[in-house]
Amino acid sequence: MTDDQLDQRVRDAVLAESLDTTPLERSIRERIRRPLWPRRAVAIAAGIAIIIAGGLAYRAFFHPEAPPLSIAAARDHRREIVNGEPRRWLTKLSDIQSLAEKQGVPGSAIAALETTGYRLQRARLCFLKRQIFLHLVYTKGGEEFSVYLRPRGSDSPFDGEVREASVELENVAYFQTGRMTAVFVDERSRAQAAVFARAGARVL
Numbered sequence: 577m578t579d580d581q582l583d584q585r586v587r588d589a590v591l592a593e594s595l596d597t598t599p600l601e602r603s604i605r606e607r608i609r610r611p612l613w614p615r616r617a618v619a620i621a622a623g624i625a626i627i628i629a630g631g632l633a634y635r636a637f638f639h640p641e642a643p644p645l646s647i648a649a650a651r652d653h654r655r656e657i658v659n660g661e662p663r664r665w666l667t668k669l670s671d672i673q674s675l676a677e678k679q680g681v682p683g684s685a686i687a688a689l690e691t692t693g694y695r696l697q698r699a700r701l702c703f704l705k706r707q708i709f710l711h712l713v714y715t716k717g718g719e720e721f722s723v724y725l726r727p728r729g730s731d732s733p734f735d736g737e738v739r740e741a742s743v744e745l746e747n748v749a750y751f752q753t754g755r756m757t758a759v760f761v762d763e764r765s766r767a768q769a770a771v772f773a774r775a776g777a778r779v780l
Contacts, residue, residue: 642741643733646750646759648704650743653722653761656702657713658745665698665713672699672712680727681710681756685780689714692775694721704759714772721772722761725780728752738773740766749773753780 642650655661666672673683679701690696694714702711702724709724734752741748747766750759751773758776762769 642743642748643750645705645707645733645757646741646748647743649709649722649724649750649759650746650748650761652702652704652711652724653746653763654744656711657720657722658763663700665700667698669696672696675699675701676710676725679708679710681725685725685756686712688779689723689776691779692772694772694775709759716772719762719764719768721769722759723772723776724759724761726757728755728757738770738777740770740773742766751777753777756780 656663666675669686673686676686676699677683686696686699689712694716697713697715697720699710699712702709704724707726707729709726712723712725714721714723734750734757736752738749738751741750746761746763747769748759748761749770749772750757752758758773758780760769760773760776762772
């Protein structure tokens with residue numbers, strides 16, 4: 577038998593064998609199917625990341641972070657008004673106006689705030705970020721508002737616009753006039769703190 581004839585017989589024998597390709601097909605199909613879950617997981621993770629990034633961008637744009645001075649005022653309001661930590665307060669208007677004048681806050685500003693429909697209850701001095709502020713407490717509709725006033729300084733972080741922010745459980749509104757720096761705080765309604773602050777900005 578020649579070499580060519582031998583090659584032909586071997587080729588015929590190989591081609592005559594029936595091969596079971598089922599295991600191979602099953603393996604290929606499983607490999608094709610398998611990447612779908614990782615792809616879905618990546619897509620879900622990307623979607624969540626977009627939502628989080630969008631939420632942070634919305635908060636930064638519409639609810640900017642409060643300046644440190646406003647944060648200090650909100651925390652002081654929480655301690656002294658909401659939690660009622662014991663403090664010595666002045667309640668007589670003439671005493672409050674005298675204290676205000678000594679700190680460079682016009683006594684007329686105290687009365688001017690009452691023309692906005694809010695009623696003065698008490699006052700004292702307090703420190704916010706190493707600065708002395710006159711802390712006034714006004715009421716309206718059973719709600720207490722803290723107003724912090726001090727003469728305008730060159731280092732004030734505020735401008736003439738009434739700005740709003742949320743600090744923990746408190747709502748703050750703050751601004752600066754030609755002669756004064758002011759922070760208004762309320763723990764119930766952000767809108768109410770801003771309403772009082774805008775009314776205050778018109779009369780201070």
